[in-house]
Amino acid sequence: MLKKKIWIFIGLFVIVFIVGGGLLLYSWGVFATSFKKANNDTLVTKQQTLPIPPLLEDKNPAPNKAEFEITARDGTMEFFEGIITNTRGYNGNFLGPVIRVRTGEEVSVKVTNELDESTTLHWHGLEVDGENDGGPHNEIKPGETWNPMFTINQPAATLWYHPHQMHKTGKQVYEGMAGLFYIEDEVSDSLKIPKEYGVNDVPLIIQDRRFDGDGQLDYELGMKDSIVGFEGHTILVNGAVNPFVEAPQGMMRLRILNGSNGRIYNLKFSNGQEFYQIASDGGFLEKPVRMDSLTVGSGERAEILVDFSKVAMGETVELQDQGISFMSFVVNQASDKVYSIPEKLTTIEKIDERKATTKREFNFQGTGSSVSINGVQMDMDRIDEEVNLGSTEIWEVGNFTGQTHPFHAHGVQFQILDRNGNPPPDNEAGWKDTFLVKPGENVRVIATFKHEGIFMYHCHILEHEDAGMMGQFLVEP
Template sequence: MKREMNLIILIIIVLVLMVGAFYFYNDDKNKTSQDAPIRGLAKENNSSTITTLPIPEILEDQNPDEKIAEYDLIAQKSTSVFVNDVETETYGYNGNYLGPVIKAKKGEEITVNIKNALGDEETTVHWHGLEVPGDVDGGPHQVIQPNESLQTTFTINQPAATLWYHPHPLHKTGKQVYKGLAGLLLIEDEVSDKLPIPKDYGRNDFPLVIQDRQLNQNGKLIYDLDMMDVMHGKHGDTPLVNGANDALLEVPKGKVRLRLLNGSNARTNRLHLKDELPFWQIGSDGGFLEKPVKLQELVLGASERAEVIVDFSSYKEGERIELFDQNVRLMTFVVGEELDKETEIPEQLTTIKTIKPEEATKSREFVLQGMGHMVNINGKQMDIHRIDEEVNLDETEIWEVSNPNGRMAMEHPFHVHGVQFQILERNGEEPPENERGWKDTVLLMPGENVKLIATFKHKGTFMYHCHILEHEDAGMMGQFQVD
């Protein structure tokens, strides 16, 4: 008996030491995941080959009718070169990595013919930020089996905005996005048409899809999850913009519009320009802000978007201005000639109808908690056969989302499908100016609490989840039904 007791005590001591070592190891290395290092990349590009930033092509509309658009989209396997002229397997839509831009007008009916050419993998295409019924949202219920196709049709009924599309299969989203499946959906309307802002795509209006990826010493793309990846999401050691590492983009001398997407699986971006050059944020996830907000740093959680205008008019032709994420150079702008057409940063961009708290008929609470494989919302992990919340069609609700503080706490970007919301409060106070527009994702740091308000205009089953994709895949996701 005594021997058995000694063995039990020994096992307990070993377990305590293992847990202590685990916390000690992670305390300095992962206090917050946005600080996870990108190694050896804040350096001068000494390569003899200069990489020009690729600009995604605009997908061709197959329907000549001005009010109806039809597109073909193929999710496929291919290869890409990121560094050292080494080919590595990647996924892409209609190409080897990322996908084309889909341009749409408010009021337009759109049909997308989606083919799954990924071999033996099922997939979906989720229209992130789009306000559509649940049966065309592209979540884990709209699975496209290997070598099969799906035709989806929806009508654009929301303001001009920079949205995006990506796969959303249950437990497999992280890998497919990491391999390259992502693209932009740009909506225009009467407001954007009339504004005197830069809008010449590819000349003074550029999309920047910002990602980080892990490459081995040979330049091969790696998606093998270790304990830290499961805990904090997959962080990479190589920054990419539009699929290119440390690229150059020639911009006109003058005002330039950048459509920014944090397309990383987990990393939070803290973006700034060389010499703290200021810029003006004109849009958030769901469209224009009412007025431009002057900034020197922009924080974007995974999946958040922002539109900004940078004024390069004070620079000489040939001068270079670098874009950084913290202390890591992402890319470099090279100033070119002026364009003939002048643009402005208007004092007023649009008018946003504020949803008043007294319009809400119900309040709900969502607590983001747990770690590793135990991440959850309100103590529950994703079950595709369970509806977690039931919402009445056309009603307004307040959702209070909290990220409790703790030793292993980290940030969580909280995303809601099928709706754009407004932020009422952040930590009991009015949100910062650049968070006062339409949003579909909100970043919560440890200890933070936000109140969101939204009107649910479309029927169906929708997801809410952490947009750190490894957390989503591990079960940090729930479902709500709108009827």
């Protein structure tokens, strides 16, 4: 304990110098950005209803089997009136379709790369072996097809997929390459909650983007972007700027993904109304958690139930981040069903801390191009941690930097034990594959490692990941 306190003191001491220099670089970044020709105020928003990603067709009619086809390709979008923006997407111009499967299904996905550069496709939150995980080792070269196959062996959840190409994850995600991955099971079937896809069960992929004066996506990273991660001036939802939803005067289920490269959102409704979080990254919570705001870091997901029954017909409620509205719910439909908040959602078997055979520490350090975990940067030829297949471990993630970082590990779902020795908030009491770690904070998590292979752990600020704030762990018998 004394040794840890000494390291924390040293870390905080170092932060003083890092932050001092960082502030100078940050100020220059702000100055430089203000003189770029990008000025989103000159671009006229194309007002539209919220786009709903299509459900991807399952091409295998056999029971307990599913087969999908995904193509990564270039595209164009009209984010602003009369302006065509170059983009990338899966099976379309921007983002990708929703893949929906069931627990127990054997799944095959043929992923074809029609881009002019290599890419990968990572199943964020899915518990699979390393060969099918889609990390940087699973490179798909231009013109090639990758065919991962796996069995779904985890509960109902809202996951997602995105590229994980070494040093290019941030750029490729920013250009539009991301999509949602739904798992359903008997529990989700039995719950009396909204389930009509795109009507009262609505996905919200929230991302921020920066556009230049010609309306093109601007991913020229300055010093500020390298230090804090990329943050844009315009927030998109499902690929649309300031969209609106025609909402029923009743309950809606919103499946929220923070698909931004680095931004942390603090979400609230403009009328101040409360809502209930029912699921986190890896599936349903044991019971709904009443909230009036929701913080989600890059890569995190949350499902919420929001009841518009007390909103007058014809009124508009806006979803906001830090008080700034970026999408609207226009309540103009009578609800054909009446829902109530379930008292219980599911049962989560807590992992006994006494079962842990190993404890590991992972510390976020550095800033800008010097970011690291445990003092080292990512090396594809180096295995940083070796984990026994089937073992239960406690990982303690510390933050010795001056900013908040989201920690993510592939192929596994965690349970949070505590934050600085205190129990996690109720909405973090379920399964998590991504979690925020504030400056000076230590977060202890526990997990059982069920799949073999090489996996990544990293900061999910994509600019930090690309700069080397990432490591590898090998799971084997």
